[in-house]
Amino acid sequence: MKILETNLKEGRIKLRVENLDDLWYLKSLLRRGDRVAGIGHRRIRDEERIRADKGERIPVFMEIKVEEVEFSGYINRLRITGIIEKAREDLIPLGSYHTLNIAIGNEITIIKEWKKWELERLKEIEKLSKAPLILIACIEEGECEIAIVRSYGVDFVARITSSATKKRAREFNAEMKKFYHEIARKIGEEIKKSDLKIILCGPGFTKENFYKFLKENYPEIAKLCYIEATGCGGRAGVQEVIKRGAIEKILEESRVTLETSLVEKVFERIARASPLVAYGMEEVKKALSYGAVEHLLVTDIFVRQKKGECDELIEKAERLRSKVIIVSTEHEAGEKLQSIGG
Template sequence: MPTLNLFRLKGGKASLKILSLDLKHGSVKLLVENPDDLWHLYNVISPGDLVYARTSRELKGRGEATRPGQSRRVSMTLGVRVKGVEFGGRGLRILGVVIEGPERYDGILGSHHTLNIPVNSVLRLVKEEWPEYQVKRLRRASEISGKPVVIVALDDEEACIALVGSFRMDVRFEHGVRLPGKRKPERRGEALKKYFSELLQALQEVLREVKAPVAVVGPGFIKEEFSKYAAEKLKEVSLQTFTVSSGGLSGVREAVRSGILLRFARESRLLEESKLVEEFLAELASDRGLATYGLEAVEKAARYGAVKRLLVVDRLLREAEVKERRKIEEVIKLVENKGGKITILAGGHEGGEKIMGFGGITAILRFKKDY
């Protein structure tokens, strides 16, 4: 089968692009390419940070910009010390005090200003210190997924299996079929069974070469039927279903264009988070003593090296006062230094909301808390 070399595949919407990363000086330059990127930035930018971005500002009646009694809006690049961050339908709003700007305009330094950050913006974010979990979040956001995705596109006439990564699409299997009509249920059922069997066999061959999640796409109910059929045979494989208008290679291409890769990565992440939350709840309900929650209890467990998996809701980090946030970040560092794993949960989804009920920070432990 042919290998199709494409422009960078982002499912029709590119991911956050890290233009430069200078952690020695606390500086990261970013290109925002879709609304999800704005959400990641909302959870990374904190009060006290510096943000540099292109903006506009109304200048009134003094300096070289205007004549007395007149005002006009002027485009410029400003550096703002962050006081607050707001996330909404129109983008990201960063509120703060101007600490750097064009010298030729009077009265700007020290004044309040709001940076509006829409999609396709470039900004530079500077922190005194970058917590490792925030760096990981940015790096994760800059990728679709750590692995390629296998797309299976099928309808009543054709099927295609392709391995899709960030920069290429490798078509592994194409198959034409002529299914009997629905008025002949017995013949159609037999033909459908054969069709699914051949498709599953081809899919298994691909999965033997590369371990990857599977997206089953197509129109109508046939994708749902195959997805159910495949799930019974591929119990260890992450498999999700999406709707496109056709099967075959055109269905694969439509899936890529329509943003499925980005959605797949996001939903796979949420599925992973949900499993971790359920694992915590199961441990909490058992008598094994391998779960704890609340900042004080989790900090104590972290100091003893007992934390195997730390779960922190992004909302807790975002809304905490500076002193509390620093304490949470210290706990995260402790867990990382002692070999534990950290997951920052999305507060707007069910798993994150459940953990918020336990104070927004919980831990699955390596050993029983008898300290």
């Protein structure tokens, strides 16, 4: 994400969306009642033509008051729905509803009363967007799960299988080579989309064999690879790599790894009935009143649904200089935190 213009006196910040992660971060920043200005496409009918005329979709600059925000990683879009407050009145009736479809490369302006934590979050987002993403390929004989670890969670992009069997060595070797080429092709597609570093993991020696294959056939991919052993394959193997902190060995800062580590500590302390953890609104408020909070964890869902209560908690934590972490519910740890109230 690139911050293009800032006018805090008017509460206006203009941004450019540069990758898929930025779209999710925008969802976590936007709340009901905020205003968003950008280019929307509206169907304009020519009233002088026949009634069957459906009109022409044209680009129109507009400002809407946000009512609903929906992120879709599958179509790489952020849908912002609200009431049109500013636009060309000769084209669009003010007060009507419209959905802005925000995609990578689009520019929008957010108008709101910015909280201190929101501005800090925005700076953090801009910094994180410049870091490379991690691709994890969890490989075992006959199966490979490929995932991208994004700032907001884990995106499982492909599952590649092979029918290779060791009954006939020649056929097995040919099938495995075909299997490896297919994995390399998919990884190559993802490299074209994003700046990546790659972790090859999985049980047994298949990952080492695949790495050797890459060095011989796809050296440009092999240069990006790190190898990690796991006790299991598939999606469980991907989660094992994340929980173990292997990503931190490659990147100085990984948002998903940080959030996962902190949430795991919360549940470890809950399991031990430790006095060094508080969860639930009343218990957290009590801990803050005692000035005894090092990290305040809140989920993105809590931020959007409990606006007043959330702002109160975060502002108290900031006065105490506690570290505030907004945890994404797009990954496993965030779902666990949401399950105990967010």
